[in-house]
Amino acid sequence: MVYHHPKLLVAVDCVIFGYEDGELKLLLRPREIEPALGKWSLMGGFVGLEESVEDAAMRVLYSTTGLKDIYLEQVAAFSAVDRDPGARVVSIAFVALIRIDQHDKALVRENGAHWWPLNQLPELIFDHEKIINDGLRSLQKRASFELTGKELLPEKFTLMQLRSLYEVIYQRPFDPGNFRKKVLSLNVLERLNIKNTTESKKGAFYYRFKESEDNSNGDRIFKIN
Amino acid sequence: MVYHHPKLLVAVDCVIFGYEDGELKLLLRPREIEPALGKWSLMGGFVGLEESVEDAAMRVLYSTTGLKDIYLEQVAAFSAVDRDPGARVVSIAFVALIRIDQHDKALVRENGAHWWPLNQLPELIFDHEKIINDGLRSLQKRASFELTGKELLPEKFTLMQLRSLYEVIYQRPFDPGNFRKKVLSLNVLERLNIKNTTESKKGAFYYRFKESEDNSNGDRIFKIN
DNA sequence: TCAAAAGTGTTGAAGCTACACCCATGC
């Protein structure tokens, strides 16, 4: 049986965050069709008949970065009637977190895509700037409940690197000593017996996320603001 | 210009919460068409070509409760390919909060709709039980950041009534003294010079929400669990 | 008089903030 109602184009748009050179970056690509040809756009695609929106987002991520099993989280549906002047499109936005060093650089280049620092974004099409803002707030919320870094940092990292990541996610400084104590008290990291000596004279121990640790107990770990 | 991609039915489903007789209740209606005829369903409808999903949710709420300007919040998109056996439908779920005593009872009756206590729900169609669970978690989250009651309680209410509301939202008891102190410290309620004497011998002051108070500063006010 | 809710006070534990302070080392 078929319901008699209008059908709409349904898209997914992925706010793909990566972390490199102490900055949060976003993977964007120049739009290749009218309208808004040449402006920059989130990585997106249309949802097919035989896939969920999550499947579609995974497909988009795989086809643009070559990565599977990416952290993915729904943000919201964006559906203003005129948000896309070319057609009526309802878009489901996702946040994706990836390690920049792991993605398929050739594939990204082939797509004309480019990593843009979060605070030096180019002109974006449609409502993508708003989507990005909501995506960042979503990331901040996640980072405030669950220690976030596994998906963005290298396998092993120093506490200073983790703190730097939090500083760019929250756009504010953290007290080094207090950050260290708080993070270690969560009991989700394990210290390795290797030191990083490139970023400080003394050398700092590497840490990594423990396997299969829940990492989230419902409490805030950092306050936003 | 038109994009050449499949189009899908897009629906909205509203998890409509009300509070009555010390219980959280949900407005549901029996489904009138196959498949799943006779099972109970969230209040929903299809999104038209000339409306956003928020518009569509508003429209559904107005046509089933007679109310406008309702608190409405997106929960998520549900889009499993086979979630509706009758057709491919992507549904955007919303949470709505209303005062049960204010809605249009005749209209609700006319729709065959019925208020069901949250913990005695009937058998539901499709994935609506999951949608309700996610909706409740969404309500809990909101109530943990922002004192919630304006949309569910009568204009004036006692602190005991507010506490009872929180107890059913969180499904756990709150210490009366501590709850009182915490809530009053938020500075979003104003005490009226009237007492309610029907629920206690001594009589308790009525309170109401202050006008245009932000009511949310980013901090948790209650921990979930 | 007694039960039940209203409303206030207290106390100890826990967490957070803002620091001070020493350590190790490359320059």
Next chain:
DNA sequence: GCATGGGTGTAGCTTCAACACTTTTGA
């Protein structure tokens, strides 16, 4: 030696949970 980040400690403050206690009044 000195600047830099690594790492630990601490004093003062706020918050919170648990619970005692007093007030008021209808049954």
